[in-house]
Amino acid sequence: MNLLTVSGSPHVHGDQSLKKIMWGVVIAMLPAMLVSFWYFGLPAIIITLTAVISCLVFEYLIQKFLLKQNPTITDGSAVITGMLLAFNVPSSLPLWQMVIGALVAIGIAKMSYGGLGKNPFNPALVGRVFLLISFPVDMTLWPLPKPVWTMVDAITGPTSLGVLKEGVAKGDTVSQLASQLPSLQDLFIGGVGGSLGEVSAAALILGGLYMIFRKIITWHIPVSFIATVAIFTGIMWQVNPEHYINPMFHLLAGGLMLGAIFMATDMVTSPMTYKGMIVYGIGCGVLTVLIRLWGSYPEGVSFAILIMNAVTPLINKGFKPKRFGEVVK
């Protein structure tokens, strides 16, 4: 007879695995990716491929030659970073800049901390913010989306949040700017200038629902994040509707949906208890609105999430789960 295996209980394992979670996130990103391909055409495909391949190559090389580990690129996490990075840049970004962004995301933000699970900040966001600060012009010129079959050169223009910020800063009222802003319907379905992944709120929400269904994420972070933005901007809108635009516009324009559904919910960099997740979501929402309304950048989602990433260890310490049988003092 063979020797018996002896090990501690439990002797069975559930069906969740790291790979299933990571590739599940990739699947959830597909609708938004396909919509971006539809509107931005070939350049979007090329920039996405560049981002994903660069991330995989950098992770492989760093693990193999610098850290002397067995490369784990098949776990899907580098693919997610690449896709998210591509989601966060305009399709017109020069490819060499994309490669640098990938190096910063994987090399600095992820591997230098020890790889998957050890990074305090969302790697894709670090890459994006690095690019935004280093190449501000290329990162804020957005090709206006055009369905693939219209074979004309893309025209570039500012994002709707950028138009709004600049106009309000000049002293224009929201109603004067209305003609330059896209309709809410366009913002929801897609077809508005912005980063690849920001184009369609509907596709992002679809991906979010899929992740909730697969139990990859829970509703706590996206809902508390989005609700906070809605309530905060709603109050400001009530205060002065000519200076502050309606909350629906804030929800659908810019990177809020992308950030709330795919970036803020990154397991590694977000809190682990439900209570903590809600606090984190509210923090992200408040910071986003502060930056959008009163900061110098038109969009604040990335910064808000990165700041809350930094606070996450504190949230984990401060918001413990309710212990069973805890004696209330």
Next chain:
Amino acid sequence: MKTFKIGGVHPEENKLASNKAIEVLPIPQKVCIPITQHLGAPSTLVVEKGANVKVGQLLAKADAFICANVHSSVSGKISKIDTTTDTSGYRKTSVFIDVEGDEWEESIDKSDAIIKEIKLSKEEIIAKIKDMGIVGLGGATFPTHVKLMVPQGKKADVLIINGVECEPYLTSDHRVMLEKGEEMLVGVSILMKGLGVEKAMIGIENNKADAISHLQNLSGNFNGIEVHALKVKYPQGAEKQLIKALINREVPAGKLPIEVGCVVSNAGTAFAVYEAIQKNKPLFERVVTVTGKSVKKPSNFMVRLGVAVNELIERAGGLPEDTGKVISGGPMMGKSLNSLDVPVVKGTSGILIMTQKESKRVEIQNCIRCGKCITVCPMGLEPYLLAQVAENANFETAENERVMDCIECGSCHYTCPSGRPLLDYLRVGKNKVGQIIRNRANN
């Protein structure tokens, strides 16, 4: 439908033997009976090598408060008294008996007639349960008579009977409830009288609908016994979770159920109590499930304690070729055996055989801080954190983060997508923190 609120998982149920009637295993050629088969102080041996014993004769007696008598399960001659490892893996003094015939103590009533009338008083019931060596048969093997002796200043108002059997694969309690339902309910009535309560609640998960309806029908003839269906969720059979599910009371950390006015006993134990009180039969046999996906005939056997695990497996179709692991108990909390020549004891609820493929743990990867271990922990702990501090030998933090509350249900390790052996680390933490607490108490 009722269930507990925090945490929990739902492993594949795999109740392969749930429709297999209890089969009485033939009397073995020889047995090996460890004299300590319960939680608590060791019992004292009262027989000698070479002596002849009868079925039901006392082998070792309880001297301490938390302790239990052990009786012979066979008749024959004591061939030697030596140590052996039992299913718990520790070496224990054991009585080896070569079987001759099947001669029972005269006092034992071997008939099948069901005796419903309870003649004994509360005190007599407790004394007799102690005499008959009854311990909790769910696995923890805590002496039953001790549970019935409510400490001064405390009061019990309800008896809870655990018919949950939340461990996958195991079906022994299920079969007892189905086949010995009436006897079991008499046992519950006896326990109620012993405890001095008017009410008992039997909690059964609704994957055992037949047992629920059977007991509900029978319970009409008994005073104060309610049968409740519970939603299937592991670890509902853990007593604190069961109390929470049934009566929504929360046992304070580090305390016993009596703190919230209840005592929990297992369904199989209630049947053993019936036999002890009404039939004068000491606890020397029990129902053991032998199961596994590769097992030819998954079965529920009524076996004499002390028979080797080997013999049970033979009766269930033999040990499959590609066996990787043999577990005493269920897959979530059971102990893996390193030998099959170990005796079945009072706490052996099942023998689970796993194939080599099933026996392998999944690959360990980095923690991705997904928080699933926190979500599933029924005690509201943070297993990832406790594992991390235990790994770093930071036992002070482990204690402050309440590692001692861990009930070792294994839900965290079961769920972890990175396959991290969280419970292994938590056990290290509990062990060390336990030592630290004991040292502190001694100084």
